[in-house]
Amino acid sequence: MENQEVAAKLLPKVLILEPPGVFTAFETEFSQKFECLRAWESPIPTDEFLDAHARSVEAMLVSGFTPITSSVLHRVPSLRCIVTTSVGLDHMDLQECRRREIAVANAGNVFSEDVADLAVALLIDVLRRITAADRFVRGEIWPIKGEYPLGSKLGGKRVGIVGLGSIGLDVAKRLEAFGCILSYNSRKKKPSVPFPFYSNACELAANCEVLVICCALTEETHHMINYEVLSALGKEGVVVNIARGGIIDEKELVRCLVQGDIAGAGLDVFENEPEVPRELFGLANVVLSPHRAVFTEESFRDAFELILGNFEAFFSNKPLLSPVMDV
Amino acid sequence: MENQEVAAKLLPKVLILEPPGVFTAFETEFSQKFECLRAWESPIPTDEFLDAHARSVEAMLVSGFTPITSSVLHRVPSLRCIVTTSVGLDHMDLQECRRREIAVANAGNVFSEDVADLAVALLIDVLRRITAADRFVRGEIWPIKGEYPLGSKLGGKRVGIVGLGSIGLDVAKRLEAFGCILSYNSRKKKPSVPFPFYSNACELAANCEVLVICCALTEETHHMINYEVLSALGKEGVVVNIARGGIIDEKELVRCLVQGDIAGAGLDVFENEPEVPRELFGLANVVLSPHRAVFTEESFRDAFELILGNFEAFFSNKPLLSPVMDV
Structure with missing residues (x-):
């Protein structure tokens, strides 16, 4: 138990506001590689949760359903990379990302x-x-x-x-x-x-x-x-x-x-x-149809691999695999 | 009116037991080229209707839903050609058709x-x-x-x-x-x-x-x-x-x-x-799905053209356009 905790502390941190769809199948696998800061599981309000990690977390995972507004970005000035599980980017303030030099990756062509x-x-x-x-x-x-x-x-x-x-x-x-x-x-x-x-x-x-x-x-x-x-x-x-x-x-x-x-x-x-x-x-x-165009087991596996690859690239200072916006 | 009746009498006769699906759109057009002997519209029972035309009608139009059994064929010994609006032939006694030297055409590849x-x-x-x-x-x-x-x-x-x-x-x-x-x-x-x-x-x-x-x-x-x-x-x-x-x-x-x-x-x-x-x-x-694989306006038009072409070929002693069985 103590070893696991020590190991977890050594994993790179990823901030997550709401669980993305791919987590239904791959949350455990993701948690083995990254320390997930799960805002949705925290008893404290999201804003306070963000404030608590505002100066330490550099990466964030978001789904296409989580609005990433300038006020969210403002609360976490340490952010350097956002990976969205979606192809579309209309939920994100890309201009603000660019201004803050936050790299953004999306689901590329997997879907x-x-x-x-x-x-x-x-x-x-x-x-x-x-x-x-x-x-x-x-x-x-x-x-x-x-x-x-x-x-x-x-x-x-x-x-x-x-x-x-x-x-x-x-x-x-x-x-x-x-x-x-x-x-x-x-x-x-x-x-x-x-x-x-x-x-x-x-x-x-x-x-x-x-x-x-x-x-x-x-x-x-x-x-x-x-x-x-x-x-x-x-x-x-x-x-x-x-x-x-x-x-x-x-x-x-x-x-x-x-x-x-x-x-x-x-x-x-x-x-x-x-x-x-x-x-x-x-x-x-x-x-x-209830917005399910991308929802197959096969694509979720592919998307998950791409998400992993993007974070691994980011944390080892390599180019993102599916960059929307490089910095 | 009299002229029309005279004209109708000169058209080649086609026996039809039940209206095929293509008739929903093309019955009038078909009737302008052939004299339709409509068993389903006749007040007399089908068997008697068949008997009445048994020695004069040479061609029959059938849909995939009308069973053409040996007993139907037996009643109309003058038949020389059957055109079915279907691709499948499981509703027809093909062996009996062959024995009686009745040529058969189907819908070919139009569907x-x-x-x-x-x-x-x-x-x-x-x-x-x-x-x-x-x-x-x-x-x-x-x-x-x-x-x-x-x-x-x-x-x-x-x-x-x-x-x-x-x-x-x-x-x-x-x-x-x-x-x-x-x-x-x-x-x-x-x-x-x-x-x-x-x-x-x-x-x-x-x-x-x-x-x-x-x-x-x-x-x-x-x-x-x-x-x-x-x-x-x-x-x-x-x-x-x-x-x-x-x-x-x-x-x-x-x-x-x-x-x-x-x-x-x-x-x-x-x-x-x-x-x-x-x-x-x-x-x-x-x-x-209620057996509608072939049911589009476009295919019905194509199928109708093919049916017309088959009867026209038969009545002018030319080879059928989509023969299943030539004689």
Whole structure:
């Protein structure tokens, strides 16, 4: 026991405000390599907990659900490195991190394939009405009604990918195999990509039947998918969002879905999670998923290895494995 | 009116026992080219209806749901051509057709892509728990429970395709893009196919985590996926069936799913449709679809064109476009 305590004191310290999802499987393993300062387990308030470690802890582990604001950062001036288990960074004040010379690493590309898989599945789900069909069967309506409405074929659909990073490219790779006709919008045209580029989402939507939202949520992309874009997509249009809820103007999306201004939506993310607009619950042409695009056992293992690697790199003064922002 | 009647009398006659699914959209168009003898609209019993046309009608249109038994064929000795709107032929007595020198055409490959799309979607659905997640969100459980169980990643899964015809190849093409490791079982090894071949379903299952059933239902394949095969697939195993219910021993499948001997199933077909085993309704690890793998607007249009083409070929003594059995 005493030896363990001594050993623990020698482990590098990592501050953690809330347990990240990967801890469900890997907390023990992580604790063997790092001394975890667990704010959520402490009886004292978080601010006081931060104050107590303010001058000693250099590293912090955060999930995508923990806001890392300038006031949090202000309380822990000794911080030099933050590793987030998420791909998205919209929960973090990156400007303040930069100002304070805090290096930031994210989950890199470990989740890209899982996210792309879910995007494709949500799209086929909406086009072919799969979850609604499952309700039709479980509700024992099949023997009574017999007929179930026709779906729409994925092959040949013009699909616009909004944000062609690692996830967007994985979506494209998959949809090509289904015979979709691809185009994309991103901050700038990518010379190595053969698909047509549209410089804004509205033009892209006007030339597609499907939009798959794969970009980061930033000030520029907030509510980028607004009424104008949804109208341009049109009555046969389907939206899939596996990125962040705030990229779509959710009120307008709900209105378009309810009024039939677009044909359907597959949504893994929402503006005010875990709240989901109640108007969607009655619609058969939407598929609703509780922000689980990255949640597979395999990706969690990969993400955990990457987190370990990032902290090990930081504590041995080596370059981070998946830096978002180096200092 | 009289002119129309005269014109109708000059059109080639096609016997139809029950309206096929494509008639929901294309009955009028079909009626402009052929005189439809609609048994289901006639007040007289079907047998008498058949007798009335027994010596004059040479062509028949059937759906996959209408049994064409030897006794039906016996009543209409003048038949020379049957076009079925289905891909599967298990509803028809092909031996009797051959004996009577009746040419048979089916839907060819027009539905292959739609069926393959559904197979992939059902697989991701089961692995990533999508329809169950939709229930979780619609049931407003997300804000209460927060956590939803982890899914399993599609990439890297060893997927065995049972029956590598047009549909099986389309499934393979899609799953390759997701990073699956493919192998297959079929009557014989296909020289042009790079994936490992297993000569029986049990060996295939023992080397895979997923089985996708894509073969025809025949005497040889009836209950081919039995307890032994499901056991070989194992506790992490997932079965997807978009072919015919009778290929799987459904009682054993249900037992394996209930007892956790396999991990999940995505089922578009069942042994006694539209009846679905009630034990499945309570399971979160199954996705149930009411035999709709081919039901898209686009495929119906393609299927209709092919049906028209087959009858036009028959009535002008040309080779059928998608013959199953020429005479």
